[in-house]
Amino acid sequence: MGFHVTDIQLNALFQTWQTNYHIYAPRKFSGGGRFSDTDCVRYGEIKHADEIVFDKKSDYSFKEILTPVSQTLFFFTEGETKEADVPKKGAVIFLRSCDLHVLKRLDDMYLHNGPADYYYQRLRESIKIVLMGCAHSFENCFCVSMGTNVSTNYDMSIDFQPDGTYLVDCKDETWAKQLEATEVPRLEVIPSHVKENNVTVQIPEHLTAEVSKSTMWKEYDSRCINCGRCNFVCPTCTCFTMQDLFYSENGKVGERRRI
């Protein structure tokens, strides 16, 4: 169901979401860039529509919301373990179409490769997705080549308009009812998506795991210093390791984390 909403109406919707959800979207972190006096766009919690950055791509993946950089699995005391609490609220996450395809890959790994991952599943079950339309392609985007430029499995879509209003397509019935009740103009909305990128990637036919033996990786190997950052950069990477942290030197009390 499509609507044409103003920022006031959108903020009112956000307000109701916040009872049960944290809202995560790409936003600007002033001075948070990799060089001094530069900014960075990455995922963070937002309260109002004007905090969302629409005209730039996030520098980091959204995946930290579902697979936190450091996540406590359980606490231990002598001989006893206690599971870390479930976050009290769910999350509404603003994603681009390519990110939504990433989510499928994360699901494949965490939900379907072997038994479902307990910690991922309990977060995954309490998220809602807002698709951010892409009016144009960004630097280095190559979604068209990958067939990830279109997504339809969202709870709501959002397109920022030059006049400061928003076009939304709402699939979530409760949210749609809320918007209907405020009598915002209704119209058919198809979230914008790109049909071409500046970058075209050709995927070799018959690609198999054999490429892991390609000499191409030698260059990566020779420069790798085991810092683990690639794990954050690649949105589909699910690799982690576990670490035990103890609170006192006798070490009987602490927690196990995955990092």
Next chain:
Amino acid sequence: MMKNDYIPFPSKILEVIRHTKIEYTFRMEFQGDVKLGQFFEVSIPKYGEAPISVSGIGDNFVDLTIRRVDKVTNEVFEHYVGDTLLLRGPYGNRFDVSDYAGKDIIVMAGGTGLSPVRGVVDYFFNHPEQRGHMTLIAGFKTSHDILFRNDLKLWKKNMDIILTVDCAEEDVACHVGLVTQYIPQIKLDNVQNTVAVVVGSPAMMRFSVQGLLDIGLPEENVWISQERKMCCGLGKCSHCKIGDTYVCLDGPVFNYTKGKFLVD
């Protein structure tokens, strides 16, 4: 309720069997579904986790034969009968004894590699009617490193056992040399009806399998068990991944037709 596979459960040490200075079998209290070839994560808060194969299964216990290496395994050795350890698992696939039933069986084990196949050997020791001729070649560094001495004595009753150590020692009644040297001594009737299970270090497995293929065993008659560095055991962390295979889920037991690709 979703199951939380990451939280270990307490398990009491029922018995400790000492094989060598640094290799003990810990008989752990366990009731539940577990199969030969699978492994548990011994999970010790503060120290971490170590994947350990099941070396024996009983009604209310599993045997974990552990070599003392470093952090986690050192801490395991600080525990004794009556103490409790934390475990997760069992994980992985299994040795399916029906794959070997009715066949002549060769088991080749190097060092602690005997531990994951111990259950298979013991099964066919107890069910000789379910197999043809059986040969076990077990190799250890020195006579002090020999594991499962009592089992080896017992198994001798109905199978050929070739026990070998790497270098000659005084007063030791076993063969000398690498396990591969003894492949020609295996009594072979029909290679098509002979199956082999090979477990040991990567080099030991490579040369042993080659030796078996050389005497005519088809690749599909050979099974190996892979030990890879692991973390989650659940197909999530990718520590054990080789190509598109997750050793913790798809293995650790592989038919050689698949296992031969798992080298790096």
